[in-house]
Amino acid sequence: MPRDILNSKEINKTITRITHEIIEKNKDINKICLVGIQRGGVLLAKRLASQLESVTGHKTEVGALDIALYRDDIYIKEEQPIVRSTDIPFSISDKTVLLVDDVLFTGRSIRAAMDALVDFGRPARIQLAVLIDRGHRELPIRPDYVGKNIPTSFNDRVEVNIDDKNSSEDSVKIIYAV
């Protein structure tokens, strides 16, 4: 049975809180750019960008990063990862790149994303924002901004739905392993 973790209202509040933390932590908001990890991170990054804009009045650049080609489990997984588009239409050199993902789990996606990012330039620093941290890290990776920590068992699934059109449909669910 799936259980709701966050509803759309709570998600919105969480994103607002993270926005403020970002502003607090980064004195020069002009140096920040957002890069969402395909697919869940991209929509989340767009939400963050619009909130950042409404708070600071500054339009933050948003890119999409596909990490399929950088995964370390490419020959282990049953299903080959689908290659999606990477669209970072700006230079990340000397910027503070805020990597955005929906769920932080083993940390391997973030490792892949950092590898991918450095092929696009040399950022001044990389920060990490996630909506959900479900634990079970396999690499020494720590997020800078966390929406919510959720204890899970390894085989549970966490499903984040960020609706592109209608934010009232947003949800986070946990589907327990049988």
Add this chain to the structure above:
Amino acid sequence: MLESKDLLGIKELSADDIYHVLETSDGFMDVLRRDIKKVPPLRGKTVVSLFYEPSTRTRTSFTLAAKRLSADIVNFSLSSSSIVKGESIQDTALTIQALGADFVIIRHASSGVPHSLSRLLNISVINAGDGANEHPTQALLDLFTIRAHKKKIEGLNVAIIGDIAHSRVAKSNIYALTKLGANVKVICPPTLMPVEIGQLGVEVHHSIEDGIKKADVVMTLRLQLERQSKGFLPSLKEYFNLYGLTSERLKLAKKDAIVMHPGPMNRGVEIASDVADGPQSVILEQVTNGIAVRMAVLYLLSGVKE
């Protein structure tokens, strides 16, 4: 993911497979636009190209594709030892497998060679052109190029002009385009038309003026110059007069028609220079796209589990 470990021809692919390759190629086009045009998914994989026919373009394209995927690529070339020493192709292929290759890219003048290697080897076999049978990656890159300009394949009028009988490029394109629902018109003299080609679902024309009308895509093929000496044609001049793609003829196609050629071109034989270099020509884009498509093929085949 593709079904087979090998890419033998378009004949063997479904429409879904073709779309999957094209969509995956989009991702690799992104890679090619970066400053650092290299990604790691084939790290530790070895690709061997085994070309029994000379080819600089296809081979270079595959080589770059493999390198940009971080694979190691080794070229077994026509002039290198064992081929010249008369070793059988089966033995050569088994040797390549024993050397630890994960992919073999094969070009051969005899149709069906990739198919027999596919049965013989456990590693992936990619057909880079076999006889007059198929050249699947060329057709895939052609479709990718058409799709980039026309946003779709279905319903397009595609005119293919040239030596259809001897052209594996034409064959692969015919299979691919008809599978995706394009209207294909083949245009050439009857001496260069494969027998019973109409059964493949294409329209047959002997007049370029008739065939090219309302075309969205005009594809000309290289005419092997030896066709004249073998008696297929009275002269190259007559061929150009009857079938050469000139700007006058191109006007019969749609205004926004694109002009394609798999290269290398014989200017003044199958295509006039002003057309080849004209605004409708996408010939050089085809070359660029070829790398992305071949990267996609290598990547997708690497994911096929036995």
Add this chain to the structure above:
Amino acid sequence: MKILIKTGYVIDPSQNIDGVKDVLINGKKIQGIFPKGKSPSADKTIDVAGCIVIPGLVDMHTHLREPGYEYKETIKTGTMAAVKGGFTTVCCMPNTDPINDTISVTEFILKKADEEGSCAVFPIAAITKGENGEAMTELEALIKAGSIAFSDDGKPVMNSLIMRRALEYSKIFGVPVISHCEDLKLSEGGVMNEGINSTLLGLKGIPKAAEEVMVARDISLSELTGGKLHIAHVSTEGSVRLIREAKTRGVNVTAETCPHYFSLTDDSLKGYDTNFKVNPPLRTDKDVSAIKQGIKDGTIDVIATDHAPHHYDDKNREFDTAAFGISGLETAFALGLKLVEDRVVDLNTLVAKMTFAPSKIMGISKGTLKKDADADIAIIDTKKRFTVDAGKFLSKGKNSAFNGWKLNGVVLKTIAMGKVYEWE
């Protein structure tokens, strides 16, 4: 020694015998056919109830490969394969190395066959020296040495004048000139039938016209000269039509086809399996139907094997360069039997086309169970089913196009010149 073959179903088209009878052999000769249980006593009796007893099969088109290509087949292994397939007579084609265009080669073949062969071997000599299509061989000397017919098989005689001369000159001896009908310019570079499948496979096609123009030419030349013409391995509808029409006009022409031309089409080539590469090539359904019709109406006189054994290495190659041919002796009769099962012909007609008819064309006293004929007999269980396993062929050529096929008709025993060969 006298051997009695008891209670088999005897079919001998040469004397219109068809019924359960006893056949008595005395040494190397047939002593006679007797009503069931009415035979004189014998030293040994073989009860073959339920089987057919027919004259040993006669193949007028075999490649034994010796001399020169012993790695593909030898007279020893080829004749072993023959008797395994129920054949007791094979006529071997001259395209060996050296070519059978001189008496020394004819003599060599006959001597080898006598020493190592399991059945009768009749050499066919070349029409032209070196099969080069230019100068006639010495027919008289070759016939005297033991060759019984002439053919440049594997190649046509492209020069029409030389073909005319051969048809004229052969009349002195009344021997057949066997024509491999192929216009080499039309077939140049071709490896399969020209049609939708050659387009689909990207392989160079051999048009039917490559065969038919030569069939038409040779019929004209036979008509011109009165020479005895035999058309080898008919593969197309058009050839059948031309031969039928010529026979109606009374032209001195006979024809053969091979089991693969009525059993297979060029659809078989779809996996580029070189075991289906044969010359002339496998054609289409239409041609297969026409050939069956030709067999049925008598246009095609003979079913021959064109047994063309090849070494594994000659076949395990690129399709374009792989050798042409099918190893056919050990499957021919069972494939012929399918024609009976499919009601194309009756069993008697099939047997006639594989015994009496070829013997008559070749002018040899084989293919019959008449009194005092050679004791050449095949005993076949036509109901027994088997799976073709080319790997177990006695022929060195494992290049069967029928590997894995399930067929009826197991040759249980073959008696060649009184010698009994049997398999479980």
